[in-house]
Amino acid sequence: xxxxxxxxxxxxxxxxxxxxxxxxxxxxxxxxxxxxxxxxxxxxxxxxxxxxxxxxxxxxxxxxxxxxxxxxxxxxxxxxxxxxxxxxxxxxxxxxxxxxxxxxxxxxxxxxxxxxxxxxxxxxxxxxxxxxxxxxxxxxxxxxxxxxxxxxxxxxxxxxxxxxxxxxxxxxxxxxxxxxxxxxxxxxxxxxxxxxxxxxxxxxxxxxxxxxxxxxxxxxxxxxxxxxxxxxxxxxxxxxxxxxxxxxxxxxxxxxxxxxxxxxxxxxxxxxxxxxxxxxxxxxxxxxxxxxxxxxxxxxxxxxxxxxxxxxxxxxxxxxxxxxxxxxxxxxxxxxxxxxxxxxxxxxxxxxxxxxxxxxxxxxxxxxxxxxxxxxxxxxxxxxxxxxxxxx
Amino acid sequence: xxxxxxxxxxxxxxxxxxxxxxxxxxxxxxxxxxxxxxxxxxxxxxxxxxxxxxxxxxxxxxxxxxxxxxxxxxxxxxxxxxxxxxxxxxxxxxxxxxxxxxxxxxxxxxxxxxxxxxxxxxxxxxxxxxxxxxxxxxxxxxxxxxxxxxxxxxxxxxxxxxxxxxxxxxxxxxxxxxxxxxxxxxxxxxxxxxxxxxxxxxxxxxxxxxxxxxxxxxxxxxxxxxxxxxxxxxxxxxxxxxxxxxxxxxxxxxxxxxxxxxxxxxxxxxxxxxxxxxxxxxxxxxxxxxxxxxxxxxxxxxxxxxxxxxxxxxxxxxxxxxxxxxxxxxxxxxxxxxxxxxxxxxxxxxxxxxxxxxxxxxxxxxxxxxxxxxxxxxxxxxxxxxxxxxxx
Numbered sequence: 001x002x003x004x005x006x007x008x009x010x011x012x013x014x015x016x017x018x019x020x021x022x023x024x025x026x027x028x029x030x031x032x033x034x035x036x037x038x039x040x041x042x043x044x045x046x047x048x049x050x051x052x053x054x055x056x057x058x059x060x061x062x063x064x065x066x067x068x069x070x071x072x073x074x075x076x077x078x079x080x081x082x083x084x085x086x087x088x089x090x091x092x093x094x095x096x097x098x099x100x101x102x103x104x105x106x107x108x109x110x111x112x113x114x115x116x117x118x119x120x121x122x123x124x125x126x127x128x129x130x131x132x133x134x135x136x137x138x139x140x141x142x143x144x145x146x147x148x149x150x151x152x153x154x155x156x157x158x159x160x161x162x163x164x165x166x167x168x169x170x171x172x173x174x175x176x177x178x179x180x181x182x183x184x185x186x187x188x189x190x191x192x193x194x195x196x197x198x199x200x201x202x203x204x205x206x207x208x209x210x211x212x213x214x215x216x217x218x219x220x221x222x223x224x225x226x227x228x229x230x231x232x233x234x235x236x237x238x239x240x241x242x243x244x245x246x247x248x249x250x251x252x253x254x255x256x257x258x259x260x261x262x263x264x265x266x267x268x269x270x271x272x273x274x275x276x277x278x279x280x281x282x283x284x285x286x287x288x289x290x291x292x293x294x295x296x297x298x299x300x301x302x303x304x305x306x307x308x309x310x311x312x313x314x315x316x317x318x319x320x321x322x323x324x325x326x327x328x329x330x331x332x333x334x335x336x337x338x339x340x341x342x343x344x345x346x347x348x349x350x351x352x353x354x355x356x357x358x359x360x361x362x363x364x365x366x367x368x369x370x371x372x373x374x375x376x377x378x379x380x381x382x383x384x385x386x387x388x389x390x391x392x
Numbered sequence: 393x394x395x396x397x398x399x400x401x402x403x404x405x406x407x408x409x410x411x412x413x414x415x416x417x418x419x420x421x422x423x424x425x426x427x428x429x430x431x432x433x434x435x436x437x438x439x440x441x442x443x444x445x446x447x448x449x450x451x452x453x454x455x456x457x458x459x460x461x462x463x464x465x466x467x468x469x470x471x472x473x474x475x476x477x478x479x480x481x482x483x484x485x486x487x488x489x490x491x492x493x494x495x496x497x498x499x500x501x502x503x504x505x506x507x508x509x510x511x512x513x514x515x516x517x518x519x520x521x522x523x524x525x526x527x528x529x530x531x532x533x534x535x536x537x538x539x540x541x542x543x544x545x546x547x548x549x550x551x552x553x554x555x556x557x558x559x560x561x562x563x564x565x566x567x568x569x570x571x572x573x574x575x576x577x578x579x580x581x582x583x584x585x586x587x588x589x590x591x592x593x594x595x596x597x598x599x600x601x602x603x604x605x606x607x608x609x610x611x612x613x614x615x616x617x618x619x620x621x622x623x624x625x626x627x628x629x630x631x632x633x634x635x636x637x638x639x640x641x642x643x644x645x646x647x648x649x650x651x652x653x654x655x656x657x658x659x660x661x662x663x664x665x666x667x668x669x670x671x672x673x674x675x676x677x678x679x680x681x682x683x684x685x686x687x688x689x690x691x692x693x694x695x696x697x698x699x700x701x702x703x704x705x706x707x708x709x710x711x712x713x714x715x716x717x718x719x720x721x722x723x724x725x726x727x728x729x730x731x732x733x734x735x736x737x738x739x740x741x742x743x744x745x746x747x748x749x750x751x752x753x754x755x756x757x758x759x760x761x762x763x764x765x766x767x768x769x770x771x772x773x774x775x776x777x778x779x780x781x782x783x784x
Binding site: 042043044045073075076077078109110111112113220294295298299301302304306307308309311312314315316320321322323335336339340341379380381383384385386387388389 | 434435436437465467468469470501502503504505612686687690691693694696698699700701703704706707708712713714715727728731732733771772773775776777778779780781
């Protein structure tokens with residue numbers, strides 16, 4: 001990977017999850033970085049989300065370290081706030097920074113007390129392990145039911161020099177981000193203000209994390225952070241910031257698609273393209289309704305071109321829709337024209353649907369030009385198996 | 393069953409579905425009955441729904457016969473309107489009634505042409521088979537992936553005499569009724585006007601069909617009809633109408649719960665009781681959000697008391713919710729007090745969750761007194777299996 005300059009990473013097994021896989025990760029910027037973040041819109045929010053929001057506000061967007069654990073969401077727990085305050089403080093002391101410059105993030109089971117001693121005990125090992133080449137170790141430590149590590153990187157060649165953007169994220173259940181998602185951390189070595197970062201992050205999220213759904217459940221712990229430490233010594237001008245915003249959005253989109261592809265139990269990535277809507281909000285609502293239909297998702301799992309479920313899901317999206325103005329294509333094959341059945345080669349389409357990626361095009365005629373893309377995954381028996389005994 | 397007087401029933405196999413099980417049903421009132429109906433709110437509506445709505449309006453609420461088929465939804469098909477108009481007309485001619493007094497209803501796959509010749513050819517046999525004791529045959533003919541026949545009956549002892557109410561319905565996927573659901577037919581032999589019937593039906597639906605969800609998908613073909621033919625010669629007064637409305641609501645509630653219990657792949661009926669909300673709409677939104685969470689439903693499937701998912705789903709319901717004011721009980725055992733974990737005997741609760749019925753109580757404190765009940769089912773591997781190859 002082509003990593004941004006000036007960051008170090010570390011991960012250890014602290015004993016939070018039952019299986020002995022790293023469950024505590026740390027990202028440190030060598031110099032204090034500017035940062036922006038988006039958080040879950042769930043009204044039930046975990047203690048680390050609340051504290052991260054407070055810290056970011058109090059530090060005026062200056063972040064030195066991210067402390068991330070998997071295996072426990074530290075949400076709806078009696079000791080939640082104490083645990084996250086104490087562990088951030090202990091890390092800050094060890095790094096000799098202000099506690100407000102530490103952002104915490106947790107993922108895992110809700111409503112089970114998190115034993116802070118596990119983290120406090122692991123901190124010395126964690127800090128000792130910091131190294132500029134352990135990016136993937138952190139990306140791996142924050143996974144829960146994910147099968148694949150999720151990372152993306154991109155370099156932007158700006159006028160004043162190259163800057164690098166790299167991000168990591170995790171899935172893969174309770175995924176329907178709403179202004180944020182799951183855990184995601186994107187670092188760059190460009191020199192940007194917190195305000196510039198927030199604007200870039202919001203733009204990126206709107207076409208990536210806010211356009212995916214695995215199961216329609218928005219988590220209590222979602223947080224996505226964008227950090228910029230200026231280690232490249234490149235301070236981009238207005239035009240270059242546009243280029244960089246695009247680079248950051250591409251990294252975010254790659255991460256979001258990796259989440260959808262690795263949704264719990266998923267075998268296929270589904271891309272839904274809605275076009276011809278009167279505005280992008282309408283396009284998004286239709287796409288989300290299709291993406292969240294368990295009937296659409298199970299049909300794709302079975303390579304069954306049951307397009308009637310797609311049309312029905314769109315009809316339930318709550319937006320004004322005239323089915324007689326709708327064309328649907330699956331894997332490039334027309335299946336529905338102006339709301340009615342089209343003759344198509346069923347055997348051929350079933351075969352095309354066996355591919356690891358499925359594209360559904362939903363085109364509205366005569367309404368407008370707004371379009372959106374949205375990603376989800378198929379719904380398989382494996383999702384049930386994973387979630388029937390997650391807690392115990 | 394204690395059936396209402398003055399109705400006849402018939403069912404045959406017309407060849408619409410692939411397996412040789414009755415797929416065409418007929419309900420006829422000996423005298424023209426008054427009727428009320430509610431229909432799907434999906435913006436994509438099947439041809440029979442559109443025609444039933446038109447017929448009921450034109451006939452001013454007079455209904456003689458219900459013609460019901462399974463195996464094909466007759467939705468989003470090029471010939472849909474022609475098929476339903478022709479088959480209703482042919483039946484009307486045979487029964488010597490106005491076509492407007494025939495209400496059609498279809499259920500099955502969307503987007504596949506329905507061959508009207510199959511129905512036209514079967515009509516003579518269907519009409520010949522009419523008999524007052526074949527109620528269950530019709531209830532069986534309209535099933536799709538249902539495992540159980542769904543019927544309910546109740547007698548109301550009114551001042552002027554007894555009247556009977558009996559209903560039938562079907563499930564069991566694409567179930568999240570919105571002002572109506574799936575197919576449902578309730579008959580009574582009381583003497584009531586269409587307006588009185590509509591009022592009773594709306595009241596009944598609001599606490600039954602509009603309080604269930606199997607998979608969060610609202611069908612394109614939902615229709616629920618309430619008929620009253622007056623064959624009992626009982627014309628209830630105001631107070632008796634209240635009693636009868638309650639009886640009808642109980643029948644509707646029984647039918648709705650049978651749908652939830654027999655949701656595709658379901659092993660358990662889940663009852664969600666939300667109390668202490670500021671109004672019933674708020675209570676319903678919270679209950680629906682919990683009922684539609686695949687993570688809650690899979691946890692119940694696995695007898696996993698993962699109450700954090702219940703709290704999280706409520707936090708996503710879109711209503712204003714303070715988690716610190718929430719108590720949750722599962723199977724009568726407190727698991728969450730004021731938004732935080734309660735110590736409970738995990739083994740004992742897991743055992744209680746193995747029961748065929750699961751009750752989730754979600755109590756909000758200090759907001760109000762509104763409450764609601766909502767029914768859904770657990771989500772198992774079987775749902776996926778059924779829906780991955782439904783069409784083909």
